[in-house]
Amino acid sequence: MLISNVRPWGNEAVDLEITDGLIGSVSPHNPRLPVAGGIEGRGRLALPAFSDVHVHLDSTRIGLPFREHTGAPGVWGMMLNDRHHWRKAEVPLPERVAETLQRMIAHGTTRVRSYAQIDVDCKLEKFEAVLAAKEKFGDRADVQIMAFPQAGLLREPGTVHYLEESLKLGATVMGGIDPCQLDRDPVRHLDIVFGLAEKYQVDVDIHLHEPGHLAHFSTELIMERTRALGMEGRVTLSHAYELGNVSEAATARVIEQMGALDISWATVAPATSGKQFNLAAMTEAGIRVGLGEDGQRDYWSPYGDCDLLSRTWQLAFTHGLRQDELIEHAAAIATWGGAGIMDRSLGRLRSTSDRPGLAVGDRADLVLLAGETVTSAVMDRGADRTVIHDGRVVADQLEML
Template identity: 65%
Template sequence: MTASTTRTLIKNVRPWGAETTDVVVADGVVEKVGAERDGEQVSTHVIDGDGRIVLPSFTDAHVHLDSTRVGLPFRPHTGRPGVWGMMMNDRENWRNTETPHRDIVAGTMERMIAAGTTRIRTYAQVDADCKLERLESVLFAKEKFAHHAHTQNIAFPQAGLLREEGSVEDLEEALKNGADVVGGIDPCQLDRDPARHLDIVFGLAQKYRVGVDVHLHEPGELGVFSAELIFERTRALGMQGNVNLSHSYDLGSVSPAVSARLTDEMAELDIPWISIAPAVNAPQFNLMQLTEAGIRIGLGEDGQRDYWSPYGDCDMLSRTWQLAFTHHLRHDSHIELAAAIATWGGATIIDPSLARLASATDRPGFNAGDPGDFVLLEGETVTSAGPLGERSFIEARSWPPPEKWWL
């Protein structure tokens, strides 16, 4: 132990609601769980958790910070049906504020951090209308709060790649200017040329050595078809572990045999699933089954009181309860799994070097070397903490950008 080591003792806390203990963090990572003994290095900082539950800090694995209206006066919803109609509503309104766009984005990120989220995967729309304006706002917020949260930016072609001239060039420019991941969306329904759409997305990923994240809202067998095309390219290009499926809520509603096959392929190719816990009538993927299969799962808020919907409150604990509710979870252990997904699950998507959830009963984040970012919750158990409980968070600022997949 060197004299320059910064150590924090978080005493009198209950990891995942277990027995009261202490957590020692050294230079931003967990050193050990348990009290300091006589003769050991005295901690630089001491925080008394007063018996609260301690969890890894939250990860918002899917949020559109570039569309947020958090902090602005409420406005009636004016969206039109369908992805294209909602996107056009966003396009028509996002500039019409007195507050500069980058300050709105940064203000929303600040509220997320205040609620205990220290890892963020945010999309930045890139299209014929905004070019790189929205990406620049997201990059501004990322830099402003770099010491409080690790942010990963996805260049996202919300309007598709084939419907408007210059879309592909704009997306490539975003990758040249700071985007970490290249996005895709509904290759069949939106662009109506899935092979070309995915060839462009994966081609850019190969050229700029970045990962891929595809929004998949397509229903039933159409969604299965697009997913299979994504799997084919992932396998052929050796991009296992670097391609994510977002939404994809209908893939769990097809026949049990097809869902089982998709689960097997996602596990083989290490393709994570990122949910926003939508209210859909059809069955979704089973959280327990995907976790037991070794598939990484993340959770996000999607919109934040934006031009798509009035929902989203910057609070991932609230969204954790939505995940449990929309998956019909009742048992405490299952609700705790939802919390593990909202905290650690998304972290493993941002940084695949972290050990993924080993099982549906795994309660991670307190092994030596784990990131020392935590959230403290009031409550007797994780389930009893609820979305209305008081919370605070402890950040160790321990999140350097993870290594790129091609190194």
């Protein structure tokens, strides 16, 4: 397949030849070249497809009427709010999950790491809904499922059993959450998380909302286990914003250690009251940074629209980015950065000017966007998009094909 007249990362127009799902050649655009059976790029931007590495498909209310927000403060209170309401939704959960994933793909996201809440209330019901959506759209997106103890590992007996069952059934990431603050036993919590990850040879992703020094303490325990078990490159910290709020020296130290252990960081670009991590410093330290939408208009919050380009705008905005290079770097995080978390064979972003993913030999997972520049595309977030997965067009103009 030929993709004619596109501008990789906003550079000069080229023609991309796709062979066996890979970029086979990149050549200057030839307007006389026939494009029968191919794609007319029309001078649009070409970027790697988006990678959402932190989304809760299992609690989505996308497509349903807005409802009053009834959540109580804190992780436990919000979790209970979800528990009390998710079964009463207007549409069954499997349909909601499939609809949300479909919308994400249509907007340009072809790599997804989704949480699946597992506890003694829902057992494997939410996991099975995410697994069904993954299988339904398996030819249009790569989906990883995380076994996630949203209610903690230790507070409700029986939780660990269901988590292990999900790993047997195909979950590829083992989750943890606030080892000190929620379960109040960080050693036992992390022993279970890393023990199951080692047993089933899956990655680890720890939700970390804990404040300041407590977040640093939990992170030190996570790093100890990463090093001791040889799990470099297989661990992600999600949220973990308070790691930047103790002191500059402490932040610099944890960034250096994360880079050395190839511990990645997934952000949802919140408006925090503290100091934001410096994205450039994290990239320079070799940390894989990825972006996600978190909840999708669910029982936790009304935010989320299935569009990671919108969340890219939010990442740039909340970090106060104005220079084109830094806004483009936010787009690189939303695309290639997350891809490198899901597939560690992909190289890390090397600097704020690194624009990978569109070279000969790269997988043909692309999104074509209207825009004068990458920065303008992030600001405008237009609907003129074509989504390509494994060398095949899977969506166009925000509609699944």
